Amino acid sequence: MTTQQLTQQIHLKKSFLCIGLDVDLTKIPQHLLQLEDPIFEFNKAIIDATHDLTVAYKPNTAFYEAYGIKGWQSLQKTINYINEKHPDIFTIADAKRGDIGNTSSMYAKAFLEDLNFDSVTVAPYMGKDSVEPFLAFENKHTILLALTSNEGAFDFQTLKTNGKELYKQVLETSKTWKNAENLMYVVGATKAEYFSEIRKIVPDSFLLVPGVGAQGGSLSEVCKCGMNKSIGLLINSSRAIIYASNESNFAMKAREEAQKIQSEMEEILKRTNTDYTD
Secondary structure, eight states: OOHHHHHHHHHHHHEEEEEEEOOOTTTOOOGGGGGSSSHHHHHHHHHHTTTTTTEEOOOOOOHHHHHHHHHHHHHHHHHHHHHHHHHHHHHEEEEEEOOOOHHHHHHHHIIIISSSSSSEEEEOOOOHHHHHHHHHHOOOOEEEEEEOOOOHHHHTOOEEEEEHHHHHHHHHTTSSSTTTEEEEEEEEEGGOOOOOOOOHHSSTTTTEOOBBSSOOBOOHHHHHHHHTTTEEEEEEEEEHHHHHHOTHHHHHHHHHHHHHHHHHHHHHHTTTTTOOOO
């Protein structure tokens, strides 16, 4: 999927919501545990209930890898279902990979070719040769960890070297890499005060923003400082939506929570006069 196609979906649905499919078997409705593949059945119900309100789904692969081969099969069934039923929805493998070139090439092949995700999250710590193999895939996107929403982000990401914060150096350096136009960036919603500085460095890139909802990030603050002329934001919410209920009505409750966020996004789009006419 191209960024233009993603932007078109945002304006069509009046939403820049990304729903995280982070499935924990201890939190899903108990009746699903009797089914052959409870993880997939949970995801399918959430997708069926919310696909018209969201422009992206983001499975965190740890929640699938934790269950071994069965979990990986559930992930494959989930991405296949989205691609077959809703090919207009942007898909993110939240895998946070990053290794030497040959290994990165295999990771990239696994997520962008075999599983056919539109994008994958990647850690930048090992530098250019660990990221460029992901960037080589046409119409696929690499979402680089820039400034994350966790408390430990301050351990390294905001430290200054040669007078400049490390996350800024990551952003600036990444722009020089081959096929850098395929880059997006993770910026946590709990770091809303940093968005203006980030937009000075990457004014046109999409930002994947976790931390709205259960982690306390403010949607309005993120949009005020982080939105660009093409919207340029994917706001992720996971727990607040998918675990809105653990009863048999879980999918309906998930839809209600997603609709609350989508409605707020629609109001923001109206206020910012971002009518898409392309």
